[in-house]
Amino acid sequence: MNDKELALKIIELTGSKENISSVRHCATRLRLVVKNKDKINVKAIESLNKVKGSFFNSGQYQIILGTGLVNRVYDEVIKVTGEEGNNNDEKIVYGNKFQRAIRTFSDVFVPIIPVLVATGLFMGLRGLLTQEAILHLFGLTTKSVPTNLLTFTQVLTDTAFAFLPALVCWSTFKNFGGSSVIGIVLGLMLVSPSLPSAYDVGSGAAKPLMFFNFLKVSGYQGSVLPAFVTGILGANMEKWLRKRIPDALDLILTPFLTLLIGMTVALFAIGPVLHTVETGVLFVVEKLLQLPLGLGGLLYGSFGQLLGIFGIHHILNFLEISMLANDGWNYLNPIGTCGNIAQAGAVLAIAIKVHDQKMKQVAYPSALSAALGITEPAVFGVNLRLVKPFIAAMIGGGVGGFLASIFHLKATGMGITGIPGTLLYLNEQLPFYILVNLVAFAVAFSITWLFCVPKEEKEEVVEPKEEKEVSSESLFAIASGVRLK
Incomplete structure (x- = not known):
């Protein structure tokens, strides 16, 4: 098929x-x-x-x-x-309202994740190629790397995060029914070169603009929430204007008023408030992950997989993107990866030990998929159905997350975990990344093998039924609700 x-x-x-x-x-x-x-x-x-x-x-x-x-x-x-x-x-x-809000959040951020994944890989490769140990193999030092080459790699690694508000605003406009090009321009205005850069203001290299003698304004480089809410406001404003402005004036007035009002509200109201909120959320999350004795990693590594089951894992996209844009590191990825790898360990134990051939046919490819970072087949196809293997995977993920916190692991990007995720740790962290994941895998595998494999598999996996050959034209007619003569 x-x-x-x-x-x-x-x-x-x-x-x-x-x-x-x-x-x-x-x-x-x-x-x-x-x-x-x-x-x-x-x-x-x-x-x-x-x-x-x-x-x-x-x-x-x-x-x-x-x-x-x-x-x-x-x-x-x-x-x-x-x-x-x-x-x-x-x-x-x-x-409910919370589930719909999470779904909306997901629809906005999912389209831009591939770009951020690529950026993370560029960061990892750049880190690898500029390491003293790697350069030494070719008889080079960091001073031997041409300045133009470093500039080229900076273009690859910095662009997406420098213009992150434009990506977020574009995707928000698209999902809320606005014009994507207006969304892009409105997002670019948030990081306009005419505004002092948020990075420069944060480092003390520049001062923010002062309005009304009390309101400090700078660019929103690295911010997500201001661009997201500005996009919602701008898209709905554009739709409202198009219904009320005469067709003859629509081409001129609608984009003009949308950009003018959107940018004014973003700079003087939405931006300052939400940037403070965003900074506070990041501070709290990072402090939780940095709890003493690896407690933060233990908790997130154990319970992170539950977020996917309840459909709220996409909220983590906002946190990971904000972390990367803020200081270039992703503190959630190494701990979350341990949870994914633990699911692979649990489902592989099921695949090897059960006698039911139907279950083996599902479990073996699910183990490979989970090792590559895609856990849905393992979670929904095997582990969660049998319950105990899922609990074993939570334990394995918790142990791995605990070690990841102890070793202070942090990724250069997001969006990939497991075996492909090694590309985000192409530095002195790589041996520790491999170690914590092997431990997570081994713990989940061992617990499942010893205590969680049912003596007699009672769950049935539906086998593909033999289907009659049907032409593409017939399938199209059936799917479209058209009766064939």
């Missing part, structure tokens, strides 16, 4: 395109908001080849496909449903 056929089959089993209100995706999951949950044939969807599982969370039906595949299937799905799904004016609301 190719990508198009898989997408059409998913649409058909979800109740046809008329039942799909909106379509989104993250790094591994296709996220559908549907009008009627009862029309979804969950078992049939989970039995499809390449589908690793599915679940409802935060008002969305989420189908686990894995990296790469999810992007291709999403592209095929929206060819049938339209980019935003059907009946966009009809609001389908699931979940």
Whole structure:
């Protein structure tokens, strides 16, 4: 079954395109908001080849496909449903206010994460190539590295975070129905070269501008919350203006008023307040992670995986992005990675020890996936279903997180964990990163092996049913709700 056929089959089993209100995706999951949950044939969807599982969370039906595949299937799905799904004016609301807020937060930050992942990798590689020990292998020193080459690497490592508010504002405008180009410009205004840089003001190299003899204003380099709220305000203001300004004046007045009012409110009201809030949140989180005796790492390493189950893990994106933009380090990544690797250890123990072939077929690839940083197949397909292996993974993650805190590990980027995550530690931390993850894996594996494998596996994993050959044209007709003659 190719990508198009898989997408059409998913649409058909979800109740046809008329039942799909909106379509989104993250790094591994296709996220559908549907009008009627009862029309979804969950078992049939989970039995499809390449589908690793599915679940409802935060008002969305989420189908686990894995990296790469999810992007291709999403592209095929929206060819049938339209980019935003059907009946966009009809609001389908699931979940409480907190769940909807988290979903909105996720929709804004997920599109910019790939850029930040790439930036983190650039930082790691730059750190590796400028280490004395590495340069010494080629008979060089740090003074031997050409200045122009260092400048080139700085362009790669600094650009995304220097203009982070523009990325956040663009994505917020897009998700709230505003014009993306206005969002980009409004975000760029927050870091305009005409304003004293937040970094320079923080270091004392520059002074903020003074308005009204009491209001200090500077750029918002590295800030996330001011750009996010400014984007929400600006997008809604633009939509409000377009409904009231005559068509003949819309092209001139709507962008003018949106940028003028948006920037004024952002600089003099939203920015100062939310930047203070953001700084306070980061301070609290970092202090928690730095609790004595590795207690912070123990707590986050143990319970971090629960955030994904409850659908609120995307709130961590804001914290990680802010940490990186603030001082160039991500303190959450090494501890969270231990939790992911522990899930791999637990599910591998299940794969080796159980006799049920169906379970083995799910558990082995899930272990590899978790080791590469994608834990959904392991968590939702095996560990959480059996409960005890998930608890064993929490213990393993806690032990690894404890050690990560003791060693003061910190990543150069975000978005990748496990084996690929080594690219974020290409410095003197690398041996410790490998050590803490091996410990997390070993603890989770050992506990699961000794105490958590059921004597007789009673859970059933649905095997893919043999399907008749159906043409792509037929699948398209079925998914679209069209009857073939």
